[in-house]
Amino acid sequence: MKIALLGYGRMGKAIENIALDRGHEVVLKIDKNIESYSLEELEIDAAIDFSIPDAAFKNITTCFKAGIPVISGTTGWLDRYEEAVKICDEHKAAFIYASNFSLGVNIFFELNKKLAGMMKNLEEYGVEIEEIHHTKKLDAPSGTAISLAEQIIEVNERKKGWHLEKANDNEIPVFAKRIEDVPGTHTVSYTSRIDDIEIMHTAHSREGFAKGAVVAAEWIKGKTGVYTMKDVLSSLLE
Numbered sequence: 001m002k003i004a005l006l007g008y009g010r011m012g013k014a015i016e017n018i019a020l021d022r023g024h025e026v027v028l029k030i031d032k033n034i035e036s037y038s039l040e041e042l043e044i045d046a047a048i049d050f051s052i053p054d055a056a057f058k059n060i061t062t063c064f065k066a067g068i069p070v071i072s073g074t075t076g077w078l079d080r081y082e083e084a085v086k087i088c089d090e091h092k093a094a095f096i097y098a099s100n101f102s103l104g105v106n107i108f109f110e111l112n113k114k115l116a117g118m119m120k121n122l123e124e125y126g127v128e129i130e131e132i133h134h135t136k137k138l139d140a141p142s143g144t145a146i147s148l149a150e151q152i153i154e155v156n157e158r159k160k161g162w163h164l165e166k167a168n169d170n171e172i173p174v175f176a177k178r179i180e181d182v183p184g185t186h187t188v189s190y191t192s193r194i195d196d197i198e199i200m201h202t203a204h205s206r207e208g209f210a211k212g213a214v215v216a217a218e219w220i221k222g223k224t225g226v227y228t229m230k231d232v233l234s235s236l237l238e
Contacts, residue, residue, distance in 0.1 A: 001221060003214075004028035004044045006059040007051030007074070014210035015048055022214060034059050039066040046071060046217040053077045060095070061087045069094035069220045071213050073101050075143040085226050094220050098229045099143030101212030103236070105186070106229045108201040109151065112188055115199060116152040125190040125197070127152060127159070128167075130175040132185040140164065140176035144186055149174055152188075184209075 001024045005012045008029045016026050027042050030051075039062070047063045049056060053076030063070045064087050072095070081097065088095045100106070119125055131145040141164060149162035149172045160170045167173035183203040190197040203209070212229070219232045 001025070001045040001218065002027045002043055003217060004030070004039070004042070004047040004063070004068070006030050006034065006047055006049040006063075006070075007055070009050070011050040011073070011206060011210065012048075014206045015050065015213055018207070018210045018214045019217075022218075024214070030059065034062045039063065039068060044068050045221050048072075048213050048217055049074055050213070057084060060084055064088045064091045064093040064095070067091060067093055069217070069223065070096075071101070071216045071220065072097045073099070073209070073213060075099060075139055088226060092224045094223045095226045096216050096220055096228065096232070098212075098216075099147045100184075100209065101216060101229060102201075102203060102208040103212045103215070103233065104203075104208055105144060105201055106212070106233050108186070108199070109147065110230075110233075111199055112148050113151050113155070115188070115190075115197075116155045119190055119197075120156040120158075122190075122192075123158070124192045124194075126192070127156075127188070127190050128173045128175065129162075130177070130185075130187045130189070132177045132179055132182050134182050135178045135180050137178065140178070141174045142176070142184070142186070144184070145174050145176070148186060148188055 003019050003024050003026050046069045049059050049072040051074050056074040056077040057080045060070050129145050129148050131142045153159045162172040162174050185202045187200045216232050
């Protein structure tokens with residue numbers, strides 16, 4: 001495959017290493033100004049976006065207009081997500097956005113949904129989420145922690161939202177910690193007077209996130225439409 005990297009920071013470099021190891025070619029590396037490139041001439045099979053919030057929407061939709069499938073893990077731009085989906089559909093492109101592309105995290109998401117369904121009527125248990133990342137991570141809480149909270153809210157009628165640290169009774173408290181050189185740890189805890197139940201995912205490096213993004217790019221090649229990592233995961237676990 002011919003891959004374009006939209007954003008060439010630490011994640012972009014990790015993705016490049018994985019892509020090359022899997023036999024792909026990186027034909028374009030962009031930091032910000034995507035409009036200065038002739039995308040059609042490069043015959044790009046898929047673009048992987050780990051840029052910055054201010055650049056993500058332009059990067060993604062410019063690729064859609066060139067008919068290029070996009071895998072995006074950039075957070076902080078999702079107020080324009082529906083607009084991006086519309087442009088994707090108009091140009092018969094393909095798109096996967098995920099707050100986390102790690103295959104392990106996406107299995108963790110499925111476990112979180114299952115556990116949330118089991119716990120939803122047990123009022124004696126409180127629920128909270130903790131995420132720990134490296135000190136250079138700018139957003140808090142992480143997109144992964146927000147996704148975990150939203151999955152719980154979807155099935156638990158007693159929870160109407162989430163809040164960073166201080167939460168009302170009908171909200172899920174989300175705690176964000178920043179510690180040097182921590183790739184990412186997420187914990188969902190249910191606590192009662194009698195006992196505690198926890199599920200946790202701990203990343204040991206960025207390799208898992210990078211590999212998941214490349215696997216998603218391999219999967220989406222030749223497709224049109226909007227998908228999720230659940231679609232990718234389902235095909236891998238068949």
